[in-house]
Amino acid sequence: MTTHDSAGGTPPASPDSRTIRRWQRYLANERLEERVYRNLAERRRGEDREILLSLAAAESRHQEHWISLLGEHAEKRRSADLLTRCLAFLGRMFGSVFVLALAQQSETSSPYDEEEAASAEMAADERIHAEVVRALAARSRARLSGNFRAAVFGANDGLVSNLALVLGVGAAGVSNTVILLTGVSGLLAGALSMGAGEYISVRSQRELLDASTPDPESRHALADLNIDANELALVFRARGMETREAEARANRTIAAAKNKQAPRLPNLDSEVDRDELGTGIGAALSSFCFFSSGALIPILPYIFGMSGLPAVFLSAGLVGIALLFTGGVVGLLSGKSPGPRALRQLAIGFGAAVVTYALGLLFGGTA
Known part of the structure; x- marks a missing residue:
């Protein structure tokens, strides 16, 4: 459980009704965000699923912080704010890209930086969550961008x-x-x-892109290259490598070819994903x-x-x-x-x- 006395502001000893309502809203937001991340995780596999479940676990820790502060007032359920409710609605109705994009906006606009009752750890969590969601959203945008x-x-x-x-x-x-x-x-x-x-x-x-992609047939010439002349290094230098790095890379590639390891001539340019083009x-x-x-x-x-x-x-x-x-x-x-x-x-x-x-x-x- 995340405590509020170790890293962050000091909450009021006797919070007024307005403060209690605000904390209850934070608790409602955290509960709803946890559900959204868990629902998204059910639709994903592999690493994406693990990341989303970790985000959900963090939101659960944040809930414990507000429950601890609210005490008996935590039992009263309040609605989450509009942005978080939209996040949940889109999670049910549309694809994950919309949810992740809105989640990025939600995490970025977290009020914990200005909330004295929120711990510094929680504020830091929200900032990092925004970057995690930004990366996940970027993957989903890439699939749609064509x-x-x-x-x-x-x-x-x-x-x-x-x-x-x-x-x-x-x-x-x-x-x-x-x-x-x-x-x-x-x-x-x-x-x-x-x-x-x-x-x-x-x-x-x-x-x-096709014109910039190395000819796959060029790999057959690698085994016959003179490793001392190392003309393959010119290819790597032409593609942006420094001289020393290009020569080392060429030596390794030629050695692999002579050992029948079927090397390929790599494309060193920053390629555009063809799937993104459509x-x-x-x-x-x-x-x-x-x-x-x-x-x-x-x-x-x-x-x-x-x-x-x-x-x-x-x-x-x-x-x-x-x-x-x-x-x-x-x-x-x-x-x-x-x-x-x-x-x-x-x-x-x-x-x-x-x-x-x-x-x-x-x-x-x-x-």
Whole structure:
């Protein structure tokens, strides 16, 4: 059990009701975080599972600290704070990457540094927990960063570009048929462009990786190299090694080849994980589908026959909700607070829409 008298502040001898409620909230947070880590551990294997169980055990130790301070008041159950409840909810509903990203934010914003009743050990635990969760979250983000990146940014582009297009054309005073045709054309043109761009981007990155990967057939020449001339060292130096280190590495590699140990010529560059890139077709399809889904939202009111300002307001409102969601998701996955990222996304999207709407009014008034 973590005690409060060995490392940290000195708690009040007779805590008031406000202090008791705050400690009860800390206890509730620790209990809920322990459950979240244990639930995540049930979905993992190997080292990840052991790490998550260790985090859960640490949260259990922290509970004992607050139970010791609260005494009989520990029996009263309180709700955890909003961030911790969101953490538990996402743990039940979505994949672990969302949970770990939010857990990183929760651990980073721990109040124990400022809480006089929390021990220094507990505050240090929370800081280290944040780094542990950051590392686990990075692994999960890497698994999503290929096709998922194309999906999220494809949806964002569809939302912003088609809202701006529809509002700009609508402000010029054209008919609903023209607005709808413009919106559908923008959807198809943008989705095809995004899909083609993602395919070319991913294929190009993979081809660059292939060009930088050592030829596997070169290992057959190693056994016949002159160890005194040691030209293999030039390869290692070309890939960034210091001269002495390159020569030592080359000697070991050639010796292994002469002893029939089938060495390989290592790639010393910092490689990008191919799994993180995704596939060209997968990225293209994700980008096409999600751009289309995003671009469809601004034209929904016009599809259902609305017109004028009601259609404009409803279109902007639907897009605003979607922008808040996608911005929040990006913020969450980056390990940052989702609120500011969601608002930033909303401001950027609406900024572009306002500019095109104003231009539509201008050109419509001069036509």
